[in-house]
Amino acid sequence: MQVLKFGGTSVASAENIEKVIAIVTRALAHGPVVLVVSALGGTTDALISAGRAAASGDESFRQALRQLEARHFTAAEQLLPSFEAQAEIQPWLTAQFTELVLLADGIFALGELSPRTLDRLMSYGELLSSRLVVAALQARGVAAAWADSRQLIRTNSRFSMALLEEVATEQLVADFQAKTTENLWVAPGFIAADAEGHTTTLGRGGSDYTAAILAAALGAEKLEIWTDVSGMLTADPRLVRSARPIARISYEEAMELSHFGAKVLYAPTVQPVRQRGIPMWIKNTFAPQDYGTLVEVAPPPSIGVVRGLSSIGNLALLNLEGSGMVGVPGFSARLFAALARARINVVLITQSSSEHSICVGVNEGDVPAAQAVVDEEFAAEIAADRLEPLRPETGLAIVALVGDMMRNHPGISGRLFSALGHNGVNIRAIAQGASERNISTVIRAADVRKAINVLHEEFFEATYKQVNLFILGPGNVGGKLLSQLAQQQEYLRDKLALDLRVVAIANSRHCLVSDEGGLDLTTWPEALDKAPALSLPELTQLIIDKNLRNSVFVDVTANPAAADQYAPLLAKSVAVVACNKVAASAAYASYRQLKQLARDFNTKYLFETNVGAGLPVIGTLADLTRSGDVVRRMQAVLSGTLNFVFNNYDGTRPFAEVVAQAQAEGYTEPDPRLDLNGSDVARKILILAREAGQQLEMSDVANESFLPASCLEGDVAAFYKELAVHEPHFRALYDAAASQGKRLKFVAQYADGQASVGLQQIAPGHDLYELRGKDNVVLFYTDRYPEQPLVVKGAGAGAEVTASGVFADIIRAARL
Template structure:
């Protein structure tokens, strides 16, 4: 003997019922088949009853639609010669149902007892239709009335089963009937007065478990629309994996914490009789599914699954008058129990100053009323504060029998949540260590499930979601590099880099669900599908999407963009900045961004602020982390200026060389930022700060070389002014050449006992200098430290250009993933 249960999705319509019949008929063993109502019927019946209670006559329309649904299903399933009696039964049932709803309409009252009677029609109708269909296929099947076999108390809506009486009735009935297949409605039962009761939403699973336990069945099969239990909800986690085997205890924990595949009370009856329970897929019957049995130390992952409960309210009872006084917890839980409020999670501080419990949000108002009433005297005496209620929360749980033998699981859990900016409101862990639960904001639940699934199950890869602001020259090269390296990163670093948002100054585009931005056609997608660019909306969308491991990549020189870093870092979104404005703003702001990144477990990286793709800041940080102290930094930090002075020999106008640099993509949009020294000042300021000094821009001396007139007006005016002052530039060149020197724009930071100074300016560089043989757009940085006092540590290479700058940004993106 085995018991099969088919849920609402399995019997949703005639087509699905035919699949159910095929599964039933393929079994040669004696079997009891338990079925739910047709898909959506129970909710519709509840709606009809509620409308009738509210004297809304549209309940009749609901009933008519339901009647039509059942009649159409019967006609689709049954040959014409078998339809008459079934259609007559359906008509009769709906006449009775309409009379009950009419009574509710006139009385304006829907008691729990009447509600149970109304919703019982769903299972009664579906089970009789399916029985008639099997009989039309010449299957010798007997319909069982579960109301006559499963006896309960009179707790309508969620009745408690009298197992002693129920077991005897089921055994006696089955033994008296010489049949191979029995078909029974799930969910419904009756009390000692033969009033219809129900076993709670999802009770058809429970019904099947009751039959299986009573009959000592060889197995229980729960047929649904998924191929077994999963490591997480596959609607939220695309990479959720099927669980091959799970213990009764683990299944109970997962089902209690929101895994809807199995109704929680189902497990206990089969566990007592050690009956293996299979979760199978009606629509893929050959899939292995999940077996639930008594084996606790099964092979597989340490964590078996991740589940969650939504619509949770956190109740906090606090007060100094609670400390050292016994009985507060008892009174709190008695108050909640008296109002039939189920407690999902409990935690109490060791100081006894507060008790925190989680309940369903629907019970929150009632909970506050009964608890404040219970502690009315203490509240009046200011010994206890009124109950604090916080809604919009969820509970997330890690479940696994093997967790108790592996230390550090909770640490990994909370580290993963913390690194993604998910705040934990309350924590609970049972003494069995089979479950670790945390209360978090409901807005973070989907992200949290994905984060934990990645941490405990997805050894294949880590996903990084990047949003790129600025897809011009450098940004475009970056997208090309990401496209080129995606497969390599996934294969060799287990890293999936996903571009989920891009924007230029005109338009912005985001990846929608199930569709990433096509990096081969991003220009076309941005142009054709992008919406008007609004920086505030771009930032809000990043926060609203709330993807795990999110990164803003700023490839602009825009001050407004730099101002949004603070908002994103405080939401645990890392920032990779090519834009120098933030790191070279006031030291207070720079320090605040660093602090925010640390506080919210995000990263603020800006390697390309100084040397494009060169590892300048990274090298400096490594020196400091290893305990070295920087005493001096000397550098040529402008690829633009180096290019200009390497190519200017007074034989063609200085302005022409500058224009060439701009055309080849080496300058800022306004070349005066480079030639005026502002860009170099920002760079040496950033290096000084990264070396540990609290410098401001005004602390840096700028020995500029451009005539004052060059700074007036537009960029076009700038070029005209340079042409006008060509003699000035020739004089600079010839002065250096007369000394057999080259012109280089040098930045210097000195950390000495006499003080800390920084300056930038044009210098004559002799042939024996490290700066002399610096060609094209190359940069060079000399680090003098306590470990490198005479011969400096040198970082040298291309310091400008879209490709190398993009590669530096890309390297920072990968650093975010490696943390």
């Protein structure tokens, strides 16, 4: 005997029912079949809605029932092409809908919908669908008997979620089997009856349970659950695009996953077949060739330690706290008894070892009743201030790891907590059974998608780690960065297992956002020009609302307002990569706050390019200090622009012409005064001093400008005119150095807690003397390098090298 169950989507239309008939016909070639069917997809919800409308006095229920009637008659006409077959089923359908309308009229007249009446109302969905399937089979020459589940399955009278009476059910099934000659029975799922013959239901999703009950009672060789997905998956495919089928799974694992929200299987289904050791297949009606999932006693070990992930939404935590609990026997029993009286199901339990608090998880809809019944139970303790009133927290969900292989396997919880923590997912409660088969965490419902994807990546996707980038400032440097990202995407997947996706690109006028899969990095300029505007706070809120795992905000601007967005992003565990120097050189308190936020929320705040473009200056300094070295002195040329200018100015060409060349070749800011006035270099040495452990402000950095004051007035055009006017000044600076065989360098210095920047004459033999082109150099004098400094040297200006430095920071953030 085989038991096959088909869900609502499998029988949602005549076309789908044809697929069911084809599958059942093939199964009959291997032996007798019991076919269990759900209502036509959406029918049960429509019946519930109609019943509630009738109870509330809303006459729209009549139209809803007429639509259901029309749908079933249409299905009958499509399934039964012959007039004779239609003539047999149509009177029966008419009679059923007449009864249904009379029932709904009674609900309307009374203005009441009791659980018993609702069960009877809902039963029509499966009664109608099962008789349609029988008629369709018979019309195709397949002998089939209709088996009324109300005559086969006996339950108690707990309407809407009736409990099985196993012994009575087995006798009823045996009696029906003894008097039935057909090799195919068709039974409605979901419904049963109590001892008085009143219709009961087995809970939403109960058609699976019906099939399992019949399989157990018949000692079937197998149970097949046919649905619209190819078996159980490692995660909900609506949340995780890369979820994959689980080929084989144990009963216990399947029960855990189905209890914690795996929609493909109704949780109570597992128990009846597990008791009899009946294998259960979960298959896809629309892809019957797919292997599906085999649920069995002892499946082969899974490749990883975790078999699957699941979640439950609409959860609330009920927290009961107070000193009156400590050491008091029976306290927990009173709590659970109070909830049981209100028929409130407890999903999760956790209690502190101090016994000062106990926390239980329940459905959000049960919170008002739970609060009332618990506060009533402990009214005396609350009045005496030995307990606090029950404190509910809503808007929560459970995410669970499930797998038999987790047992006695150290480190699983650590990986779970670490992965969630790195992505800013706060865990509100934890529960783990002694079997170690399930680790459940309570988190914000808004974080479920992110959490499930993070954990799926951690435990199932050894191939790629997805990193989501939000890039602000696709100008000169930002444009090069995007080109480098496009060029390296395949390499990063193959060599570093990183899948870098650019989710948004924004400038001061537009913000281009990807819906799925990341932006096309070959066509973004045209698409950005057509994108809507978005303010910086709106961009920040977009990043927070998207709540994507492994998010990185990349600021490739010099905008102070952009720096204001770092704190709220870091507080949401969004990593920040900043080419923008404003934040790291702002007030010391602000700088420390950002560093502290990154630590507190387990994320990264990286700004390597603030000092040396693509050079590893800050990283080298961090390595020195982390390893216990102490930086005593730093001497540096930190402006590729100024180094280029003074390396190319020799008195044969005007100083203004050399500056114009630097600007034309992309080595300066749009306003060259930002480079030449020394403030940019001052910011850089300030950042280095802070990274070395000094609490300095910008006002503490001495800036000895070589520019005449008039050069800093007016606009850029006026600046160049003033440079020309003061050519003798610049020539005198050059000649004074050249006459001694020295070269001019704009040098940043730090020593003994003091920092300064200014033009210096550098003698031959000094490490700064031979610095060519636009190169930068930093000399670190430390306890380990007291005489001969540690030198970091290389190109310190240009869009390509700066973009590569930003790119390197992105990789560091991604590999957290």
